[in-house]
Amino acid sequence: MTIKLLAVGDLHLGRRPPRLPEHLSARIDDFSPATAWERVIALALRERVQAVLLAGDVAESTQDYFEALPRLQAGAARLSRAGIQLLAVSGNHDVDILPRLIDEVPDARLLGAGGEWESVGIAGDASGNPEEVTVWGWSFPALRVNESPILTLPANLGPAPRLGLLHCDRDQSQSTYAPVTSEQLRNTGFDAWLLGHIHQPDALGTDQAMGYLGSVVGLDAGEPGPRGPWLLEIRDGRIQRLEQRPLAPLRWERLDVDITGVTAGAAVTTAISRRLEALATDLTQGVDWPDLVGLRIRLVGECDLTREAMEAELPDSGRAMGLPGTGQIQWFLERLRIDTRPTIPLSRLAERDDQPGLLARRLLSLERAQDDPERRELLGAAERHLASGTADSRWRQLPGEDPDAECIAEWLRERGQDALRAMLAQEAD
Known part of the structure; x- marks a missing residue:
């Protein structure tokens, strides 16, 4: 007998996903954690699991009480009718709100309230040999836990x-969010x-069953890759x-797209299309497909095309289009980064005693x-x-309100490469 x-x-x-194309704004809930929660419930019913376990931060904040309550009530009721338990622990985001929510969701149970460990036994189907698993849970008693x-x-x-089942900060000894060590867990x-x-x-699996489940939906473009719940079978x-x-x-x-040797904008489109295919x-290998994919595309390789020539063939970031090879997945360009080098090596250009040479030396x-002195x-x-307040509008394209040194270095490298390509293009003319 198997316990699922x-x-x-x-x-x-x-939470709502940011930076969606404007024409999808009316459908923003379709791509939100609320929709993912509905899919979690549907999967639990299809797989006939014995319990759904929530590892904290179920709600974004206290202000989301009226958003989360009906979602949890409806989901828990569907699970309960199928004989499926709903167990949760609170995290740092929902330390105040989740206990209040669970009080209003009779078909759910909060484990480890007030920071006191609590266990529950989950049994398999009554038929066949008895099988049971013990689940221990601990919930945040306060916003900060040292x-x-x-x-x-x-x-x-x-x-x-x-x-x-635990919400914690692993191997971060100075954290105020329930720091634990891998050794303690083992x-x-x-x-x-x-x-x-x-x-x-x-990367969890039967040989490595200790780790982070991850967010159910990538909450912004900084959370790429597959997201969703984890199915366990115990036998x-x-x-x-x-x-x-x-x-x-x-x-x-x-997506990194290599455009080495490309000499026309149309070829950039072809290279991107191949990567999209x-x-x-990859996305259609399994049974679970996303509806929408937000892409950060980075052009790499050795290429002398200017930024303008590369961008001329690319779609506008405000459009969603069908992903080649699928009939139902759409994609949109969230951000384009051009990180190509000129076909002449920077080391050779740096030998020149002119503006391209100076720029090549700075890029190097x-x-x-x-810790290199010249770089610093x-x-x-x-x-x-940037801090002087005299920086022109180009500097306002730096991502974030307070970019760190590495963010500035990346932006300088990209803009420097743009300028170098433009200089070399003028020489060719």
Whole structure:
């Protein structure tokens, strides 16, 4: 007999995806965590799991009470009618709101309220040989938790197999979000630790069942890759299956497109199209497909085309288009980054005693180690210029309100390459 569980990482009900094409703004809920939650419920029903486990940060914030409550009530009721338990622990985002929500959701249970470890036994189907798994959970008692919750785990842990459900910050000793160490988790002897808090999922499997589940939906373009819940199967006292089901309606991806040797803008389009076809093949391998993919495309390689020539053939960032090779997945360009080098090596250009030569030398300095004096001097000058308030409009294209040194270095390298390509193009004319 098999016990099936569905483990869900950071859900963040109440969040909306940013930077969608304008014409999709009316459908923003279709790509939100709320839609992902509906898909989680549908999957739990199809797979006939015994329980759904929520690893904290179920809601984005206290202000999202009225958004999260009906979603949780409806989902829990559907699960309850099918005999499926809904168990949750609170994280740092929902430390105040989740206990209040669970009080209004009679078909759900909060584990480890107030920072006190609590366990529940989950049994398989009544037919066949009896099988049971013990799930231990701990919930944030306050917004900040400086000590490891593992230190208060009871000595008597009950029958195996045992699973831990925890929202925490792993291997970050100075964290105020329930810091734990990998060694502490391993020393518990649990069969699995299902963790929330970090949105990037770990590479979990039957041979590595301790790690982060990840967010159920990538909450912005900085969270690329597959997102979704994890299906566990336990049989004969062991985890026999642990796999991610990437059912997020919106997926973010980053594509590097090599355009080495390209001499016309149309060829850039062809190169991007080939990468899109490969992405479509990858996304349609399984049964869970996204509805929409937001792409950050980076053009790389050795190419003398100017930025204007490269961008002329590309779609506008405000459009959503069908992904080649699929009939139902759309994609849009969230951001384009041009990171190509001239066909003449920078080291050769740097030997010249002119403007292209000076620019090539500065670009080479940006590629050196972070503690290189020349690199530090160049970045220091850029930071002072930015802080002076006299920087022109081009500097306002820097991402973020307070970019760090590496962000500035990346932006300088990209803009420097643009300028160098333009200089070399003028020479060719």
